[in-house]
Amino acid sequence: MSKAFREQLLAEMAALKTVDCHSHTCLRNEYYQSAPKSLFDLSSAAYFEREIVSVTGQSPQDIYADCDSDEQRWQQLKAVVDKARNVSYWRHNLVTFQGLFDLEEDELTDDNWYGLNERIKQKTADSNWYHHVTAEVCKLRTQVKNIPWFEDWEPEYFTGVLRMESALELWLVEARTQLEEYLGCSIVDLGSCTQALGDLAEQYQARGAVGIKLAHAYRRTLSSEPVEEPTAARIFAAALRREEIPPPQVKQFEDYIIYFLAGLCSDTGLIFDIHTGVQTNWAHIPDSDPLLLLPLIHAHKSTRFNLYHAGYPYSREMGMLGKHCPNVWLNMAWMYVITMEGSRQTLREWIDLVPAYRLLGFGSDVCYPELIYGHLQMARSCLADVLAEKVDRDFLSQQVALDLAKMMLHDNAVEFYGLETE
Numbered sequence: 001m002s003k004a005f006r007e008q009l010l011a012e013m014a015a016l017k018t019v020d021c022h023s024h025t026c027l028r029n030e031y032y033q034s035a036p037k038s039l040f041d042l043s044s045a046a047y048f049e050r051e052i053v054s055v056t057g058q059s060p061q062d063i064y065a066d067c068d069s070d071e072q073r074w075q076q077l078k079a080v081v082d083k084a085r086n087v088s089y090w091r092h093n094l095v096t097f098q099g100l101f102d103l104e105e106d107e108l109t110d111d112n113w114y115g116l117n118e119r120i121k122q123k124t125a126d127s128n129w130y131h132h133v134t135a136e137v138c139k140l141r142t143q144v145k146n147i148p149w150f151e152d153w154e155p156e157y158f159t160g161v162l163r164m165e166s167a168l169e170l171w172l173v174e175a176r177t178q179l180e181e182y183l184g185c186s187i188v189d190l191g192s193c194t195q196a197l198g199d200l201a202e203q204y205q206a207r208g209a210v211g212i213k214l215a216h217a218y219r220r221t222l223s224s225e226p227v228e229e230p231t232a233a234r235i236f237a238a239a240l241r242r243e244e245i246p247p248p249q250v251k252q253f254e255d256y257i258i259y260f261l262a263g264l265c266s267d268t269g270l271i272f273d274i275h276t277g278v279q280t281n282w283a284h285i286p287d288s289d290p291l292l293l294l295p296l297i298h299a300h301k302s303t304r305f306n307l308y309h310a311g312y313p314y315s316r317e318m319g320m321l322g323k324h325c326p327n328v329w330l331n332m333a334w335m336y337v338i339t340m341e342g343s344r345q346t347l348r349e350w351i352d353l354v355p356a357y358r359l360l361g362f363g364s365d366v367c368y369p370e371l372i373y374g375h376l377q378m379a380r381s382c383l384a385d386v387l388a389e390k391v392d393r394d395f396l397s398q399q400v401a402l403d404l405a406k407m408m409l410h411d412n413a414v415e416f417y418g419l420e421t422e
């Protein structure tokens with residue numbers, strides 16, 4: 001691979017503004033409620049938390065519960081790291097520590113953890129740190145942030161996408177009551193239920209939200225079927241009478257709402273974001289296969305679907321989905337911290353398959369600004385590897401490779417989300 005061209009790509013990407021195409025970053029206001037952070041806060045907030053659970057069977061809070069000092073916390077963390085320092089989720093932390101907190105070595109050890117922890121505490125106490133990392137170091141144009149129902153965001157840093165799993169729970173009285181209270185309406189039948197959902201989405205859209213998001217693949221199959229309105233209305237009426245709803249009927253109600261939401265997106269121009277692929281410990285992996293969305297996607301050709309996480313491990317399938325469905329955008333959110341190797345393989349194939357304007361190259365999917373930085377470094381490294389390699393071997397021109405980097409990190413997202421051009 002041409003080393004010089006790879007370096008050129010890295011330099012170009014470092015100079016670019018990036019649109020973060022999927023964010024859970026805490027608000028600036030929230031960040032400083034628990035600042036300064038420590039080494040243990042950052043590594044527990046990162047995806048390595050899932051490895052802590054996987055290795056110990058306990059949450060980070062549990063493993064640190066009996067610790068009175070950072071020395072004791074380090075012993076706990078070290079025991080996990082010794083078993084799992086190979087995984088990408090750990091290396092994400094190292095990249096972050098090296099780039100932002102002056103860790104000089106390539107591993108965290110008994111000799112360097114203390115100094116690192118002190119530097120983290122000192123830097124994260126600075127009231128300009130949050131802004132410095134997001135705006136100046138990462139050069140983020142905006143972060144397209146997951147917004148739970150009824151919550152808000154800081155427009156200086158974020159663009160909203162309204163999380164919609166609660167819509168699938170409207171057969172339950174708690175979810176219904178919350179929505180009724182928020183909107184000041186009463187939900188008395190299926191019609192007033194979907195009306196309320198439409199009103200909620202409209203309110204958020206008026207405040208600048210660009211889409212809605214479902215992450216139901218964490219707990220159920222992505223496969224949904226069209227359900228006739230009278231069927232859904234009968235199920236909902238039974239729920240309103242507080243009757244027991246059997247699981248197959250719950251699924252029918254959810255499927256009806258999923259189709260309703262896809263139609264709503266087509267009517268309003270909102271984007272439909274859907275979590276596909278990677279879940280968490282004990283998840284039923286086949287439920288997350290993006291190909292299960294085909295009937296929904298085919299039934300809503302004028303809805304723009306934004307499929308997350310490269311559908312990993314179904315990334316090749318998702319490449320073909322993107323190739324055959326012009327209403328599907330492919331989003332690399334979360335991917336580089338899951339696997340850099342899988343990310344490279346995915347990008348190598350997608351760049352051959354899918355028109356470039358539908359490739360979204362970066363979504364941080366983390367909760368602290370520092371972790372965005374680490375993820376972005378990993379993303380740029382993978383993109384540079386793949387693009388330089390394709391110039392060498394796959395007859396891609398250098399100019400197109402440079403254009404692709406800019407499109408995947410910035411231009412595509414600006415056009416897709418309708419962001420104002422600067």
Ligand SMILES: [Zn+2]
Nearest residue numbers: 022024146365
């Ligand atoms: Zn996410």
